[in-house]
Amino acid sequence: MTTEQPLIALDDVSKSFTLHLRGGLELAVVSDVSLAVAAGECVVLGGPSGAGKSSILKMIYGNYRADRGRILVRDGAEVVNVASAEPRRILALRRDVMGYVSQFLRVIPRVATLDIVANAARERGIGQQEAMERARRLLSLLNVPERLWQLPPSTFSGGEQQRVNIARGLAADRPVLLLDEPTASLDAKNRAVVVDLIHEKKRAGTAILGIFHDEDVREAVADRIEDVTRFASSRAA
Numbered sequence: 001m002t003t004e005q006p007l008i009a010l011d012d013v014s015k016s017f018t019l020h021l022r023g024g025l026e027l028a029v030v031s032d033v034s035l036a037v038a039a040g041e042c043v044v045l046g047g048p049s050g051a052g053k054s055s056i057l058k059m060i061y062g063n064y065r066a067d068r069g070r071i072l073v074r075d076g077a078e079v080v081n082v083a084s085a086e087p088r089r090i091l092a093l094r095r096d097v098m099g100y101v102s103q104f105l106r107v108i109p110r111v112a113t114l115d116i117v118a119n120a121a122r123e124r125g126i127g128q129q130e131a132m133e134r135a136r137r138l139l140s141l142l143n144v145p146e147r148l149w150q151l152p153p154s155t156f157s158g159g160e161q162q163r164v165n166i167a168r169g170l171a172a173d174r175p176v177l178l179l180d181e182p183t184a185s186l187d188a189k190n191r192a193v194v195v196d197l198i199h200e201k202k203r204a205g206t207a208i209l210g211i212f213h214d215e216d217v218r219e220a221v222a223d224r225i226e227d228v229t230r231f232a233s234s235r236a237a
């Protein structure tokens, strides 16, 4: 598996923001980011707040546009450069290849929790029965009380919503997983569950790139920590 090409490869990627409300002021964030993540590997982005960790994940997912460089994501036999791909190609990558889990749950109102998680599995072609089984397993592992499963999560506590969000993000089997602080407001017990689930994904060959503020989680899941400060832009803002 290690001889294969990586599933994610960034090659000299740079990003700055132009602040139009501040007279076009340019805020340089990261320069020449080069890193790669192989199948079955979990690479963690480290560095202080504001270093550009989330911006890197958002560029890979196609939410932010890279100014320079290549963002290569492998889709089967094809390698797609997200930095220059058409929006339609990026949407197909999100459907088939890349999952993204942030710390916030955004869902369609009035859909029951169990269906939200099962529907996420169904998006990847998993049958209804198996999707429901996966949803039940993940929600119980993540200690979401069964009495809540038929309710929409809008009134759930912050931690409960985050656990539903993780269950939804992990329900499908996409080969690439981008995790943006998914454990931010979880207690130690649930953080440990997420660590186990990340190990399960790694064993299944998923390439994971993540940001974790909790040191215990970072240490438990990381094969490598990439300190983003080494990509700090030298240009002054």
Ligand SMILES: Nc1ncnc2c1ncn2[C@@H]1O[C@H](COP(=O)(O)OP(=O)(O)OP(=O)(O)O)[C@@H](O)[C@H]1O
Residues within 6 Å of the ligand: 017, 027, 029, 047, 048, 049, 050, 051, 052, 053, 054, 055, 056
């Ligand atoms: N959409 C945006 N418009 C303007 N500036 C932005 C935007 N997104 C991020 N930034 C700026 O880019 C810099 C890097 O932000 P980013 O969220 O990537 O950092 P981070 O390392 O993930 O921080 P944290 O650990 O606090 O989440 C910050 O100075 C931030 O203000």
